[in-house]
Each structure stands twice: as structure tokens, then as C-alpha cells.
Amino acid sequence: MSDSAGTAPHYTRPLLPTPFHERARALSQVDSFVPWAGYTTVDVFTNAGQEYFAIRNACSVYDLTPMVKYRIAGPDAGRYLNRLVTRDLRKLRVNRVSYCVWCNDAGNIIDDGTVFRLGETEYRLCTAERQLDWLLDSAIGFDVQLSEVTEEIAALALQGPTSCAVLKKLGVTGIERLKPFEFSCFDATGMRLMISRTGFTGDLGYELWADPRQANQLWDALMTAGRSRGIRAIGSRALNMARIEAGFLMPNIDFVSAEGTVRVGTSRSPLELGLGWLVDFDKGHFTGRRALQEQMRQGLQRQLIGLDIAGNKPAANALLYADRKGQREIGSVTSAMWSPTCKRNIALAMVDAPHFAMGTTMWAEVYLSRELVWERRMCKAQVVDKPFFAPERRRVTPPGDF
Amino acid sequence: MNAVATARAAYDCIVIGGGHNGLACAAYLARAGRSVLVLEAADRLGGAALTREFAPGFRVSAGAHLLHQMPARLIEELALEKHGLRWAAQSLPTAALAPDGAALLLSGSGPESIEGPVDREDTEGYARFMALMQRFAAVMNPMLEAVPPRLGTERWADRLSLMRLGWRIRRLGRRDMRELLRIAGMNVYDLLKEHFRSPLLQGALGFDAVLGTNFGPRAPGTVMTLLYRLAAQHGAGARALALPAGGLGAVADALAGAARAAGAEIRLTAPVARVTVAADRACGVTLQSGESIAARAVVSSADPQTSFLGLVGSEHLDTAFVRRVHHLRTRGLAAKLHLALDGLPKFSGLPAAAHGARLLIAPSLDYVEHAYNHSKYGAHSAAPALEITMPTLSDPGLAPTGKHVLSAIVQYAPYELTGGWAGQHEAFAQQLIDQLERHAPGLRSLVRERELLTPPDMEREFRISGGHWHHVDLALDQFYAVRPVPGATQHRTPLPGFYLCGAGCHPGGGVMGIAGRNAARQIIAGEPAQ
Known part of the structure; x- marks a missing residue:
């Protein structure tokens, strides 16, 4: 450049x-x-x-x-990454990619990204945000070389x-x-x-x-x-x-990087974000493991879920209530849209316990502007499975000739 | 080999390091009925509390050379006197040497008195000042001897502990409390200038505030380090500034005796390569020889960087925790000079009877501050400040008949010397002897042999990364409730089953044994007996 x-x-x-x-x-x-x-x-x-x-x-x-790319190489590269992310990367073979998240000590997500295994001791990490400082701090005690290769x-x-x-x-x-x-x-x-x-x-x-x-x-x-x-x-x-x-999360929309939050209680763990399937407690230690285990023991206080909302008006940033009157606030929408393919009014939302159970109904407070005349609507919403759209063709090999 | 090792009976606890804290910890654990194994890397016990030969027939306390902070309670609890601890001298007075003219003599115990070239105002002021400091020290002493609370927790034990500290400060009364709060974060330079006129007196007190730290007297927080020293001495009672017969190694021997008598097993020349971790728990150690020994808990008296980054390894710890450990300030600034002398040197201005005192070469606050300045930029002091003892005056057995040993702590000699110590070691030793010669004419001709230990030398000999006798610098941000780092206070660590008991823990180094004692209590509370 x-x-x-x-x-x-x-x-x-x-x-x-x-x-x-x-x-x-x-x-x-x-x-x-x-x-x-x-x-x-x-x-x-x-x-x-x-x-x-x-x-x-x-x-x-x-x-x-602009996706930030890091090259991670050296004899300890595999061990280094396995301690960095919550997923078991020991199983990642050369020429394979893994979607991962990584946490701070408190078990809250710093970022998500993909790890490419380029060779026996060489990897590429693609992330949304720059975080060389965290990656370098994580390298203390490991024989790895780190460099940002975004521009290359x-x-x-x-x-x-x-x-x-x-x-x-x-x-x-x-x-x-x-x-x-x-x-x-x-x-x-x-x-x-x-x-x-x-x-x-x-x-x-x-x-x-x-x-x-x-x-x-x-x-x-x-x-x-x-x-x-x-x-x-x-x-x-x-x-x-x-x-x-597709139910994918966007940093700073659906969660804020734990190293970037200043208010207490605004960071999110992978368990809270519904990414528990990315957390492997059996693979050995990783940063945040002990905090996440503690969170498992105590039970989740909130979770990111998918919502199907009545009507066709996107419930962007809507507050969510347990009751139609809007007296018991239980969470808020992080991402919302009318899905043209699913023909459903969908949203990702962070909801307090116990309202995140599948099938739970709640009410979304949606504001509508009709030529600058604002209306408030309480729309019924239900917790549904994610992803909202998952066509078989994404997985089929060889892919169909469309 | 592994199969054989795992077949052996596991210990309740393995103590890594046979220094005074490791031995104290082992003794307390064993007395509580735990099966304990102490693993010492060297071929002798003591760590930096040891007596060893440095020239044929001459022995010296090669690390710490005075016992001034070991609580009387610990000596009694472990019956160290029964296990052979004898005193060659107690309550040593301090003599502040003047570049020319008479030395200043400060009493070692009892009513604080002063003899020498100071006016009446300073004499009376000294008694007043020391009385005030002693009141503060009495407030701080329980804080040094107890496990500090964790901050920001909801636990009542932690809150209560902080409330007790607050209450003790409040009970000082309005005037003293205000004064304590005013000076607590201050620099000792300004405080001493407020109280005294004699540069010699100011220098002596100021040097005590920075002895064993990375500070000059003008650094904020040095009043705290002075209070820390006085608070620890307060706990030691009449034994403050004592010379154990046979040197500091006798303390380690007595501690080892107490540990063995309680059933602890001690192995020498058994350096630990790493702590074994399984299912997120410390479950033993692997020695450098390859031998594995299983245990239900492991406690390390090594410094925090060696313990976490070396023995446990960052892969078992979280990133931010490792970063905090990595960034600890652990560089030593004090060197040690040992001289084997053919006769007793005569320090000018010092009465013959006072030669067995603790001698200070720190004639003014500016002298100490200048000495410190060099170290900031990677040089050793051109004119260092010294704490000198001649232990053979009270303990003649350390040298052949008629001969003497001089031991001096030398500040400042930075761990990272520009250009490296290899090429400057010899010249610095020579410079120190020249400096001593000016204070004690004829000393040079008495020197039969000499040994200079720089911080890198101490790092090698005592296996302390950075060669700092407190392991981790004593400063407000590495003190009390945050020592050594948040997440590893209260002797517990993020790794279950792994504990710390060394000088890197609260309350620090200085041959106190408190860290070892308190760690044992935490282990006994945290690890159910087998």
C-alpha cells in the first residue's frame, strides 16, 4: 500500500x-x-x-x-494458539480453517476470527479488530513469531x-x-x-x-x-x-470487545453469546478457562438468542419486555432485519435469564416513523433457533451447478 | 522412571526451595500433620539466608547479613532457639560514619538515643520522630504479619481485614492519623528535611528507607518503605538488628531443624524443572534429573517470575495474569562485598567499642540520592552508600583467630549495568576498597581476599531472577493487597493446588519468615488433610 x-x-x-x-x-x-x-x-x-x-x-x-491478518509461526505456534482461543486447535489439520473466539482472563470475548493452518508450524489469524498487543502478551513464554500481514x-x-x-x-x-x-x-x-x-x-x-x-x-x-x-x-x-x-455475530454490534469496555457488566462471554460450542474445557488450559468454568457453575445470567418478531418492521435496538405493558425489561435487540429470504422479521437479542429458553415469548418495543410521525408498537417475539437461514448448498461437496 | 515415581507415596505438599521462607512454610505444614518434602536446588539450605566460606577459613552471611525483621513470635512458635539458634549480638547500634570527624551513634533498642555531632534540637527531635514512627510501626506491624485482604471482593474476611486496618489507623488519634495519612505516600527526603538539620542523621535515616529498594530518598513512597522496615523491626522486638551465632545460615539451620523435627523431609541438590499440572491442578513436580514426584499441593518459595513463567509455564495461566507477572519490577540494585581481613580495621571518628555496630556510609540525603542517580542510567554509583558489619567482632568463629570479616551491602549496583558487569566487576570492587580505605586508613593492606556479589551474581547463586533480595521490588504498587500481582495474593494462585511462600509475597524479603508461615496457614485452610 x-x-x-x-x-x-x-x-x-x-x-x-x-x-x-x-x-x-x-x-x-x-x-x-x-x-x-x-x-x-x-x-x-x-x-x-x-x-x-x-x-x-x-x-x-x-x-x-481490511480484515486484520496476523502471521503466527514458530515451534510453539500450535500450542500458542490453543492457549489463546477457546476451541481445541490441536485437531486442526494443515489446509483447514477454524472459526474461533478468544477471551480475556475474566472469560469475556475479545474478538472472533478464523485461524488458517498454513503449515506444520505456521498459521494465519484473521480478526475484525487490531490486537497485536494482546497477541504479543499472549506470546510471553512461547517460541512464536508474530507479525501483521494485512497489507501483504x-x-x-x-x-x-x-x-x-x-x-x-x-x-x-x-x-x-x-x-x-x-x-x-x-x-x-x-x-x-x-x-x-x-x-x-x-x-x-x-x-x-x-x-x-x-x-x-x-x-x-x-x-x-x-x-x-x-x-x-x-x-x-x-x-x-x-x-x-446466518446468525453470525458482528463485533461492536452484537458484543463489545472485552478489552474495549469500560463499564462493569458490558463484556460478554462466549457462553453468553451462545457460542458455547466453541468452548472446549477438555483441551487443556486457555485464557479465560477458569472464569468460564465458574460461569458454567453459577449459570448464565443472560444469553444472545434469535428472535422471530411479529410484523415486518425491523426491531432495531428495541428493548425487550416480559410483559406486553412493558413493565419488566428483560433485554434488548442487537441486530434486526426483515429477512427477504426467510420472509420473517428476525433479530439477534441479548436476553436475561430465564427468558432465553427456546420458545419463550416476549415483547419488543418497536418505534416506527410514518413520515416523521412516530408510533410505538409492542410486537410479540419468540425465541427461535439460529441460524435463520442455512441452505444445504453451503455444505454440499461438490457444490451444485447453480 | 515415571512409573517408579508415581508408585511412590505422594506427599501432601512439596515445598520448592529451602530458603528461610520455604523452610518456615515446611515447618508449619509439618507441625499441622502434613507430609512435606522440601526440594532445594543447591547443595545447602538457606537460599539468601546462608553462611558460607568465601576465602579459606573465612565465612560470611553471603546474602542477608543481619537479622532484623524475624518476628519474635515465629522464633518462639518454631522453637528455633531449641533447634540451635544462638545470638552473637542483639540490638546492634547503628553508627553513621562521617567523611571527616566523629561518627553518629544511634541506639539499637530501648529509648531512642543519639550520640555524636548533632545539636540539641536534633537530639530531642530524633527521640520525638522515632516515637512517632514507632506508633505508626505499631499500626503497620499487624498488617505485615497477617495475610492481606483481597480488594473488591464481597468476602467478609477481606472487608473485616480492611476495616481493622482502618480502625487501627483511626485509633492513633486525630493528630497522628492525619500525620500518617499526610506522609504515607511522601518521599523520605522531604520528611527528614522537615525534622532534622544534621545531614549525617538525615542520611542515615534516609538510607534505611531505600535499603534494598529501587529508589532514591526523593522517590515518592519511600516514607512507606521506611515505615515498613520499622514495622517489621517492631515485630522482631529486642532482637531487631541481631547477629545469629554462625551467621544467617544458623537461622536456616534452625528452621530446617524445626521442619525435620516436625517430620518434614528435605532433599538437597534437587532442582525442580517444572510443576506438574494435570486436570488444571498442580499435582507434583518434575526435577531437572527427570524424576517426577507427586504431591497434593505444591508451594514455591522461588520468586514469582521463576515460579509462574519458569516452573508452571504460561500455557497453564491466563494472558493478562502472565503479563502482570512478566512486568513485575524485579531488578536488584544492591551488591554485596565480602572482605577477609588480616586484622581489625580502624574507622576514623568511630570509638573502638562501636566497631561491632551496623556502620553506615550515607553521610547525607544528597549523597544517597546522587548514588541512586547513576543507577537510573545503567551505571553503578560513583560513591555508593554502604551498610557494613564486621560480624567477627561478636562472632569470632567466622574467621581464623585474630582475623576478621567485613560484609557490606552496596547501593547502588544495577542488575543491568551498561556494558555488562564482566568488564567492570573488578574495577568496582577496587573502587569500594578505595572508598573503605578513606574511612578506615590502612584497611587496604589488611585485605587478604575479597568477594563482590553483584545482582547478576546473586541471581545465579540464589536463583532469584533479577537478583533482588525482596524478589519483587517493594513499592506501593507491589505491596500488601496487590503483592506480587492481583490474582496471586494471599499465597494462592490461579492454578489450583499451587501456592507461593517466598519474598515475592506480602510482606516481602528481609529474612522474616512470615510469608512462609502465612502460606502454610493458607494451604492448611485450603487443602483438606489426607
């Missing part, structure tokens, strides 16, 4: 362009850019709804270069039912054999690509990791290959819709 930053002082360009910026700028019709981890990225190209349907019905291209890798998410077909058209031989959470290196149209079958949409999809110098070439080749399969560049807003349907 040093090229694009040029010789101008850094403060004149507080946000960096990604390697795909030139192409994104050309396609942007509404000039809607947002900052993300120090980069300027597209929020909406044309229309978030149209872009969302590209994810679900065709194929979407999303620039995820250009990354695109290719998500949607036709994504496999597009990659085949691109000349990625054998892509159909790649299983979920697997990755491999491919040569296609003169480029060396690492492709993982991962994503943030809960759908069939891939993530492409390339040399930033080949960014434009990759973008153009993908767009050409995908023309007949409905390929479309998408912004963060459309992706956010897909991830809510």
Missing part, C-alpha cells in the same frame, strides 16, 4: 485505499463509502437490497482486505450459489472438491491464489487471498468469468443482512 500512500504525510490520508479501490470506485453509483479498520470501503454500490439478492441468488464479490494480502469474498461455477469458469481446477473450512492454493489465469471455502454469509462461498499487485487482474477476471452467473460487487450493508440471517 506504500504506492497509494505516496510520499504525502500519513495524516493527509487517514483512510487507506484497498488494492481494489480503483475498481470499486468505478462501480460505485451512490458514492457510499465507510471506514473499516483504517481503510475506506464500500457500504453500498447501487442498492443494498439488490446487492443482497446477489448473495442469495447468484454471486457476490466483497472486498475484505488482498482478499475478496466470493459468496453465493453460483460462486463455485464462477471459479470453475475462471479456471480454478478442482475447486469443486474443496470442502467447507478447507483451503488450498490454485493457479488460475496466471495468478497464484489461495482459496478457502469460508465466508460470512452462511451460504455457498469462498474467500480468495491474493498478491495485492494482482488485485485489478483478479477483480477483472472474476467479473468477466461471472458475467453469465449474475456476479455483482456488494458493499458492507448487504453483507450485514446476510450475516444476520
